[in-house]
Amino acid sequence: MTLTRILAAEDDYTHVHSERVTVISLALADELSFDPCDTATLQVSALLHDIGKVAVPGRILNKPGRLTEEEFDEIRKHPAAGARFVGRLKRLPRVIEGILHHHERYDGLGYPDGIAGEAIPLVARIISVADAFDAMISDRPYRRGLSTPAAVDELMHNRGTQFDTRIVEGFGRAYRAGKILPILNRSLSLATPLP
16 A cells, blocks of 8 residues: 555556556456455556556656657566565565566567466456556547547457457456446545455
């Protein structure tokens, strides 16, 4: 909870985004019938997935225009920075996988390690879908967010390449069943004790 407050102080968008990624990830866990122990790991990993952005200069995080290649290289460092940061907390060893690998791609073209398919931890594959969806529908200083149907179409279009097909299809089922949009209108209670 302290770490999320640090993130909020650094970048309010990232803090709100992390909360939304968490509730979307938990909806996906429910859809995929996750084990409760795995769900607890997923909750903490999703909430802290962008904590490494505290190491990225604010001028880059909040830049109103397109990032240069050098600036994007700085952004690409945040998963490893977050994993190192959280790795110092002895009670959260399994959480690190979700933080470190949430920008890996199913086809192996992601970062930081370029791992592919089932080699990417399941928690990270779920966070990746939730993270991309929320990023797509959110307004940013440099662009307007997509409509929800357009973002869902984009996820579907990228299943099997950027995203794990099984998770995207689970997202599609949850979306069609009306489970995604209502949770985006509620705030995750950070007062809820985390396992």
